[in-house]
Amino acid sequence: MTSYNTPGKTFVPDPRIQYIRAGNEPAVFKAKWVIKDPWTILENAGIAVAGGRITAVLDTVPSGPSVTDCGPGILMPPLVNAHMHLELSALAHRLPLGKGFEPWVKALLTARDSLGASALIRAARHAVQALPGQGTGLVGEVSTLGLTRSLLTDQGMAGVWFQEYLGTGYPAPDLAADFPLSGSAAGHAPHTTSPDLLKYLKNRTQKAGLVFSIHVAESDAEMRFIKGNNRSWHDFLIQRGIDPKDWPVGNKTPVTYLKDLGILGPHTLAVHLLQVLDTDLDLLADTQTGICLCPRSNQNLHNRIPDIPALLKRHLRPALGTDSLASCASLSLFDEMAFVRHLCPEVSPADIFAMATKNGASALGLADRFGTLSPGKQSEFIYLDTGVSSRNQVLEKVICYGTC
Structure with a gap:
């Protein structure tokens, strides 16, 4: 596991990754290999663009002054980091891992509060600036303190910025279905955000046509609390000024709890899903709820990862x-894909690549702009400067990039 969680490359762009944002002028970008989508790989092909959109995928590329030959490597869609906490970037390598979730949460709160907003913003800015150089073009950023929205806007990053809420009350989230960056809302988790607040936020985001995000079934503490068997977490909430005495917990899983509240559905993004039963997975499938997994973070905090084959089945x-730098060593989706490949060799390269591209774009409600190199999508792509000799090696090279 340690090769995937090694300090030292937190904010370092990779010189072999070129993030390309084509302008409005008609142009063609070609390479030895083009990954149009997880199931379509073209050799000696190109991408035609104009007006900020992809206009065609070319099997044969003509010569001419508007053609840019990227090289012998791979043109591919930008990667999608569908769940991250940039405002925790200053906590990189500061917190204990492998000692349980509750001690980690308490250490996180103490460390975050001690650093102050200036240090958190400074580290988050470095992390944002490094994202394109790591191949990331679309993000789902979750912010409790509200520090990162302008940082993403300044960088020109696309995605959804989620203001995260805990506790009780009826806030007024700044919702905006804008592009490139939408503003939405997130409930922290079933065991930290009141049921009334969860329903309120879900209703507000749904009316605005936005995705609602929530951590679900991540920890033993959450599972025990929702089942009605965790007095220590109850007391911890009381200490934080949150009184859960009227929450409808007991004899439920976190997934069924959210189903009873009306939270599940195609415009909800359920994150983590470590503590799930087969019946929970059936509920998620039946309700078409979006799903995001953070395997490296899960391994570090809980010594386990989600059952990816069961989800795909x-x-x-x-x-x-990637979750945050408080729980894993980088925000690189290449690292995340490689980790999944290492622990889940039975999952196909195409499925892993889809998780980091097409599935992420769909989960954030931006499948019309990102996820594949198809006509109509944004004229943004990655060139990965790495040699591959045959078509059946392309995806394997990408998902194991830097580790295989």
């Missing part, structure tokens, strides 16, 4: 996220 389409 039910035709669920999980996205990938």
Whole structure:
């Protein structure tokens, strides 16, 4: 496991990754290999663009002054980090891992509060600036303190910025279905955000046509609390000024709890899903709830990862996220894909690549702009400067990039 969680490359762009944002002028970009989507790989092909959109995928590329030959490597869609916490970037390598979730949460709160907003913003800005150089073009950023929205806007990053809420009350989230960056809302988790607040936020985001995000079934503490068997977490909430005495917990799983509240559905993004039963997975499939997994973070905090084959068997389409630098060593989706490949060799390269591209774009409600190199999508793509000799090696090279 340690090769995927090694300090030292937190904010370092990879010189072999070129993030390309084509302008409005007609142009063609070609390479030895083009990954149009997880199931379509073209050799000696190109991408035609104009007006900020992809206009065609070319099997044969003509010569001419408007053609840019990227090289012998791979043109591919930008990666999608569907769940991250940039405002925790200053906590990189500061917190204990492998000692349980509750001690980690308490250490996180103490460390975050001690650093102050200036340090958190400074580290988050470095992390944002490094994202394109790591191949990331679309993000689902979750912010409790509200520090990162302008940082993403300044960088020109696309995605959804989620203001995260805990506790009780009826806030007024700044919702905006804008592009490139939408503003939405997130409930922290079933065991930290009141049921009334969860329903309120879900209703507000749904009316605005936005995705609602929530951590679900991540920890033993959450599972025990929702079942009605965790007095220590109850007391912890009381200490934080949150009184859960009227919450309808008891004899439920986190997934069924959210189903009873009316939270599940195609415009909800359920993140983590470590503590799930087969019946929970069936509920998620039946309600068409979006899913995002953060395997490296899960391994570090809980010594386990989600059952990815079980999700795929039910035709669920999980996205990938890195979570935060408080729980893993990088925000690189290449690292996340490689970790999944290492621990889940039975999952196909195409399925892993889809998790980091197509599935993530769908989960964030931006499948019309990102996820594949198809006509109509944004004229943004990655060139990965790495040699591959045959078509059947392309996806394997990408998902194991830097580790295989």
